[in-house]
Amino acid sequence: MQLNADNIEAYALGCAILSAGGGGDPAIGLVMAGHAIAGHGPVPVIDAADLDPDALVMPCGLIGSPTVAQERIWSGAEGAQLVRSVAGLRDTPVGVLMCYEIAGVNGLLPVLWAARLGLPLLDADGMGRAFPEMQQQAMHVAGVPASPVVLTDGRGNVIVVAAADNLAAERLARSSAASLGGTCAGALYTMTGRVARTATITGSVTGAVRVGAAMLARTGAWPAALADETGGRVLLEGRITEIERYTGAGFTRGHAVVEGSRGSQRRRLRLELQNEVLAALEDGEVVATVPDIISVLGLVNGRPVGTERLQYGQRVAVVVVPAPEVWRSEQGLRVVGPRSFGYDLDYAGPGGGDRHDMCEAADADL
Amino acid sequence: MQLNADNIEAYALGCAILSAGGGGDPAIGLVMAGHAIAGHGPVPVIDAADLDPDALVMPCGLIGSPTVAQERIWSGAEGAQLVRSVAGLRDTPVGVLMCYEIAGVNGLLPVLWAARLGLPLLDADGMGRAFPEMQQQAMHVAGVPASPVVLTDGRGNVIVVAAADNLAAERLARSSAASLGGTCAGALYTMTGRVARTATITGSVTGAVRVGAAMLARTGAWPAALADETGGRVLLEGRITEIERYTGAGFTRGHAVVEGSRGSQRRRLRLELQNEVLAALEDGEVVATVPDIISVLGLVNGRPVGTERLQYGQRVAVVVVPAPEVWRSEQGLRVVGPRSFGYDLDYAGPGGGDRHDMCEAADADL
Numbered sequence: 001m002q003l004n005a006d007n008i009e010a011y012a013l014g015c016a017i018l019s020a021g022g023g024g025d026p027a028i029g030l031v032m033a034g035h036a037i038a039g040h041g042p043v044p045v046i047d048a049a050d051l052d053p054d055a056l057v058m059p060c061g062l063i064g065s066p067t068v069a070q071e072r073i074w075s076g077a078e079g080a081q082l083v084r085s086v087a088g089l090r091d092t093p094v095g096v097l098m099c100y101e102i103a104g105v106n107g108l109l110p111v112l113w114a115a116r117l118g119l120p121l122l123d124a125d126g127m128g129r130a131f132p133e134m135q136q137q138a139m140h141v142a143g144v145p146a147s148p149v150v151l152t153d154g155r156g157n158v159i160v161v162a163a164a165d166n167l168a169a170e171r172l173a174r175s176s177a178a179s180l181g182g183t184c185a186g187a188l189y190t191m192t193g194r195v196a197r198t199a200t201i202t203g204s205v206t207g208a209v210r211v212g213a214a215m216l217a218r219t220g221a222w223p224a225a226l227a228d229e230t231g232g233r234v235l236l237e238g239r240i241t242e243i244e245r246y247t248g249a250g251f252t253r254g255h256a257v258v259e260g261s262r263g264s265q266r267r268r269l270r271l272e273l274q275n276e277v278l279a280a281l282e283d284g285e286v287v288a289t290v291p292d293i294i295s296v297l298g299l300v301n302g303r304p305v306g307t308e309r310l311q312y313g314q315r316v317a318v319v320v321v322p323a324p325e326v327w328r329s330e331q332g333l334r335v336v337g338p339r340s341f342g343y344d345l346d347y348a349g350p351g352g353g354d355r356h357d358m359c360e361a362a363d364a365d366l
Numbered sequence: 367m368q369l370n371a372d373n374i375e376a377y378a379l380g381c382a383i384l385s386a387g388g389g390g391d392p393a394i395g396l397v398m399a400g401h402a403i404a405g406h407g408p409v410p411v412i413d414a415a416d417l418d419p420d421a422l423v424m425p426c427g428l429i430g431s432p433t434v435a436q437e438r439i440w441s442g443a444e445g446a447q448l449v450r451s452v453a454g455l456r457d458t459p460v461g462v463l464m465c466y467e468i469a470g471v472n473g474l475l476p477v478l479w480a481a482r483l484g485l486p487l488l489d490a491d492g493m494g495r496a497f498p499e500m501q502q503q504a505m506h507v508a509g510v511p512a513s514p515v516v517l518t519d520g521r522g523n524v525i526v527v528a529a530a531d532n533l534a535a536e537r538l539a540r541s542s543a544a545s546l547g548g549t550c551a552g553a554l555y556t557m558t559g560r561v562a563r564t565a566t567i568t569g570s571v572t573g574a575v576r577v578g579a580a581m582l583a584r585t586g587a588w589p590a591a592l593a594d595e596t597g598g599r600v601l602l603e604g605r606i607t608e609i610e611r612y613t614g615a616g617f618t619r620g621h622a623v624v625e626g627s628r629g630s631q632r633r634r635l636r637l638e639l640q641n642e643v644l645a646a647l648e649d650g651e652v653v654a655t656v657p658d659i660i661s662v663l664g665l666v667n668g669r670p671v672g673t674e675r676l677q678y679g680q681r682v683a684v685v686v687v688p689a690p691e692v693w694r695s696e697q698g699l700r701v702v703g704p705r706s707f708g709y710d711l712d713y714a715g716p717g718g719g720d721r722h723d724m725c726e727a728a729d730a731d732l
Contacts, residue, residue: 085528155530156529156530156531156534157527157528157529157530157534157538158527158528158529159525159526159527159528159538159542160525160526160527160528161523161524161525162451162523162524162525162526163522163523163524164521164522164523165522168522168523171545172523172525172542172545172546175541175542175544175545176525176538176541176542176545178541179537179538179541179542180538
């Protein structure tokens with residue numbers, strides 16, 4: 001498998017869907033990745049099982065504010081700086097790039113850098129979707145240190161954070177990103193192929209291409225197509241009848257209400273927003289929560305709508321895509337469950353409904 | 367020469383006088399350095415001329431807010447972390463510590479760390495006094511890069527800044543220090559002994575001991591003693607009759623007025639404050655400016671008074687101590703002259719009076 005001119009658009013669409021409304025606009029990233037592929041050739045995508053156990057794997061992407069990133073064009077040279085710094089710190093050349101987050105622009109920047117550097121991309125990522133914090137990664141759950149975190153603005157300034165633990169790394173890298181202009185390129189959780197085989201969420205890149213291609217192949221009925229392709233379910237189709245959104249502590253917060261009908265029944269779905277859509281409630285009952293991916297699709301073209309673009313009157317569908325298995329474990333839910341975002345809710349489980357049963361079932365899977 | 371239990375107090379007093387009212391309270395640093403000397407033995411002070419040209423010299427001290435540093439006790443282990451990180455980045459063990467700033471607490475922290483590490487201290491520093499910004503160093507004027515700047519909170523968190531230039535290094539290190547708790551330990555302008563011989567201000571440590579000892583030996587007439595010892599001059603003795611002080615952009619700013627008489631003449635001296643005392647004016651005429659060291663001494667005990675402790679009614683003397691030669695050069699004045707602090711003034715020269723003449727005389731010295 002490789003990422004090339006034929007499938008990069010499907011891949012970008014898959015990344016946008018996995019963003020759950022967050023993750024940053026992939027538009028600029030798509031243009032730059034496409035341009036890099038045109039100039040330097042396709043990017044080979046390596047299966048984790050085929051990975052050289054001694055190869056150095058460098059997860060990378062944007063650190064900081066995706067909003068700032070929309071207004072700041074990348075030079076494309078950030079990847080070379082990251083690879084150089086990481087190789088120096090590890091005394092080993094970087095062999096493989098990896099998306100730390102297979103969502104939004106973070107799915108595309110590593111492709112841009114891999115094409116320019118002539119390096120392959122690992123068919124894996126750290127989140128399987130979008131999450132706002134750096135320690136919300138499968139590698140963190142697996143005990144891999146995030147440090148040293150390498151950050152660069154691509155203009156000759158590099159900051160390296162070596163923190164006492166991954167929470168401190170997140171905090172220090174976030175404020176360093178702020179001083180590098182609000183957003184920057186970063187590499188973190190660098191590990192050997194041996195570790196990457198079990199510590200990452202595998203199949204992410206091929207999965208995003210598959211989902212995106214399935215959606216592009218349709219001319220309608222996108223919500224059902226997404227549910228079919230991912231083993232998810234359509235919660236509701238309807239109109240946005242309420243939207244409240246504000247920025248607090250660096251996050252987009254608020255809620256939206258979607259109203260529609262299913263058969264003869266009038267229904268009303270409330271979506272809780274924190275950058276991503278983190279929970280869906282119907283008449284006060286929780287029907288879906290993070291870590292499952294709650295995706296809002298526009299009914300006009302089937303494209304996902306970011307939380308910052310939800311508008312009153314918009315016709316949308318809400319689809320729940322099951323989270324990667326690592327997040328449904330007890331340990332995973334501690335890192336990315338509803339309570340880690342401040343909601344006093346249990347995880348609803350991919351089937352929703354009686355959430356306590358689902359939660360126990362998920363725990364029993366371990 | 368060595369720093370030991372007999373001269374560490376004189377040294378600390380010398381550092382306080384060279385602070386020009388800024389530099390942070392050396393009290394905690396003095397206690398900790400004294401304790402480290404008692405436990406680990408005296409610290410050898412090496413003359414720059416005797417320096418091994420290949421030895422790695424590590425200038426170090428506090429980076430961030432001296433105000434925060436007064437309320438945060440150092441663990442003493444910060445030096446070991448700095449030395450370890452710098453050695454790793456340079457692939458050479460650190461041979462000699464150096465104060466980057468021979469003023470306030472920054473004169474004492476490197477002594478504390480050197481004692482604990484069993485390393486010598488170089489008889490030199492980067493400023494010859496206190497300055498607020500990291501690039502206001504002789505090494506910057508000599509073209510030595512500040513990067514990599516190593517910062518640590520002494521609790522296992524390390525940030526390394528490798529910047530495109532020394533101004534960016536200052537900016538990025540300052541915000542990194544903020545994220546490490548407002549103040550932290552730092553190493554910067556690391557260089558070989560060969561470079562340090564010419565790029566630093568030499569004789570600083572022995573000079574501070576000499577000035578401090580001369581003051582401690584007196585039981586009065588301290589202002590005259592300081593002027594004699596340093597080739598400086600007493601501007602005025604009197605009372606503080608006006609004080610305005612506020613915090614802006616992270617600095618203590620404001621002004622103070624000292625009124626007194628000389629012979630039968632009533633005189634009035636206005637001091638401009640920006641952390642340090644940066645200029646003295648009499649009836650609108652400039653009589654002294656940065657980079658010369660404008661020191662305010664309490665007349666009760668001869669001890670220097672920090673700008674944050676100046677009080678209405680306090681009896682003080684204002685003494686000007688000439689700046690190290692590097693700062694009186696054209697290049698030096700660009701970095702630390704009155705205009706670099708936003709004053710539309712020429713450098714007054716160590717003699718004050720007709721400042722234009724003095725300025726030309728100083729330039730002609732080069």
